[in-house]
Amino acid sequence: MNEVREILHCVQNDRIMIKTRFAPSPTGFLHVGGLRSALYAYLFAKKNGGTFLLRIEDTDRERFVEGAVENMVSALHWAGIAIDEGVDMDEGDKVFQKGDNGPYMQSERLEIYKKYVDQLVDQGDAYYCFCSKERLTEVREYQQLNKLPTGYDGHCRDLDLSEAKKRVEAGEGCIVRMKMPKEGVTTIEDMVRGKVEFQNKLIDDQVILKADGFPTYHMAVVVDDHEMGITHVIRGEEWLPSTPKHVALYNMLGWELPQFAHLSMLVNEQKQKLSKRHGDVSVEDFKEKGYLPEAMVNFIAFLGWNPGGDRELFTLSELEKEFDFAKVHKPAAVFNREKLDWYNKHYIANLDTTELVERCKSFFTNQGLEYEAWNMEQIVKLEQGRANTLLELVDNVSFVFAENLEYDPELIVWKKSTREDAKEKLTLLSEFLESLEGEWSTGLLEEKVLPWIKDQGFGNGDVLWPTRVALSGQKNSSGPFEIAGVLGQEKTLSRIKKAIELL
Numbered sequence: 001m002n003e004v005r006e007i008l009h010c011v012q013n014d015r016i017m018i019k020t021r022f023a024p025s026p027t028g029f030l031h032v033g034g035l036r037s038a039l040y041a042y043l044f045a046k047k048n049g050g051t052f053l054l055r056i057e058d059t060d061r062e063r064f065v066e067g068a069v070e071n072m073v074s075a076l077h078w079a080g081i082a083i084d085e086g087v088d089m090d091e092g093d094k095v096f097q098k099g100d101n102g103p104y105m106q107s108e109r110l111e112i113y114k115k116y117v118d119q120l121v122d123q124g125d126a127y128y129c130f131c132s133k134e135r136l137t138e139v140r141e142y143q144q145l146n147k148l149p150t151g152y153d154g155h156c157r158d159l160d161l162s163e164a165k166k167r168v169e170a171g172e173g174c175i176v177r178m179k180m181p182k183e184g185v186t187t188i189e190d191m192v193r194g195k196v197e198f199q200n201k202l203i204d205d206q207v208i209l210k211a212d213g214f215p216t217y218h219m220a221v222v223v224d225d226h227e228m229g230i231t232h233v234i235r236g237e238e239w240l241p242s243t244p245k246h247v248a249l250y251n252m253l254g255w256e257l258p259q260f261a262h263l264s265m266l267v268n269e270q271k272q273k274l275s276k277r278h279g280d281v282s283v284e285d286f287k288e289k290g291y292l293p294e295a296m297v298n299f300i301a302f303l304g305w306n307p308g309g310d311r312e313l314f315t316l317s318e319l320e321k322e323f324d325f326a327k328v329h330k331p332a333a334v335f336n337r338e339k340l341d342w343y344n345k346h347y348i349a350n351l352d353t354t355e356l357v358e359r360c361k362s363f364f365t366n367q368g369l370e371y372e373a374w375n376m377e378q379i380v381k382l383e384q385g386r387a388n389t390l391l392e393l394v395d396n397v398s399f400v401f402a403e404n405l406e407y408d409p410e411l412i413v414w415k416k417s418t419r420e421d422a423k424e425k426l427t428l429l430s431e432f433l434e435s436l437e438g439e440w441s442t443g444l445l446e447e448k449v450l451p452w453i454k455d456q457g458f459g460n461g462d463v464l465w466p467t468r469v470a471l472s473g474q475k476n477s478s479g480p481f482e483i484a485g486v487l488g489q490e491k492t493l494s495r496i497k498k499a500i501e502l503l
């Protein structure tokens, strides 16, 4: 069965199967820009019946952060992005790897990189470099002083290979550099940016193997994308300057190039690059604030892509059908928080109430609100149509749980009315509420109280405003009948009584 699947996997209708990847470095939380790269790579694979792979690029040991792999995978799971191949996590949050092209953690692939580095050295496309840190610093300082482009000066490029090998064997410290072609132009056909050209002479000889035996990003990414059968490399535009170096490596190794797509930067409304200094940037931040994955995915998908037309609401599976690189834009995409709130509010308002309760539970718990004894559906409904985030929803209904509501008594007084008037209205209303018979509910209250207000010759606002404030202690909240329905008769009456005392 697996074999059949594997064959189907590689060739379908004589077409090469599309395989994309997301290749984060485990240096912290998943940035929203990373989520967009992952999402586009995932959507493109799904649209084309292909495979989405997750690889962890952990060759920079100094920047490795404990728990980062788990964070990245759990952020992808949260967004609904399923990993077909590579690094994944099981239900017990244990990281594991799946697929035939592994390992998928670069730190476990050192032998593989070494093999290709040796090949490049032996065929004359790479060389051992023995330059000391001090020498490199001197070269750089000289270049800076003379306003020359900075970069390696090629000092070891033409060393005799057998001599160099002897020095390596004798234990002399060294790194390996690739020989960038010194002339000509590297041209990339980018799926987002079209034709992009690079002057080779402006690119210095890149390090491909470090002194610690780890490959650099350039070497590892090329080897892995090739060995793992990646057909489309989709990543942020910050990697565009690296691409000619990668192309040179593909050429040296005689490998077919993948297609490249470099996604434009995400900026904030001030057109600055999205960074931690300016607020939330990690998927985790948004999750903790109570953004729904549905909203986040829909919003992120539109950061740089638009299917055309007016439609803005798409579920993940609808995006899987619609996504198209022809409609990915080149200009930087603005991360507009208001738009994200608009999406989130929409998805919260349209969520099944039982499901909404489930999603709010951890937020109630985090605020120390013990919800077990309450009718939670009624409570979340108070704010379901109004809240921008789950956190806001929970904040805005937390008054329900208060043992002793604290608020400014002036708030109870409606517009041009007076304290005395508010007190009178609340006193009369509480007597009426006490006399009410039948099952206490929002419906019953509406049915009985509105005609009573009319009979008394009062204005609705004169009674309902003070009542609403008495019950919620808030300037803005849902209506008094809804709140009273949630609180029950006893609590409703005691809150009104307290308001009367405050006046």
Ligand code: GLU
Binding pocket: 022, 023, 024, 025, 057, 221, 234, 235, 236, 239
């Ligand atoms: N490891 C790189 C990163 O952290 C991957 C860049 C790429 O996709 O090639 O984003």
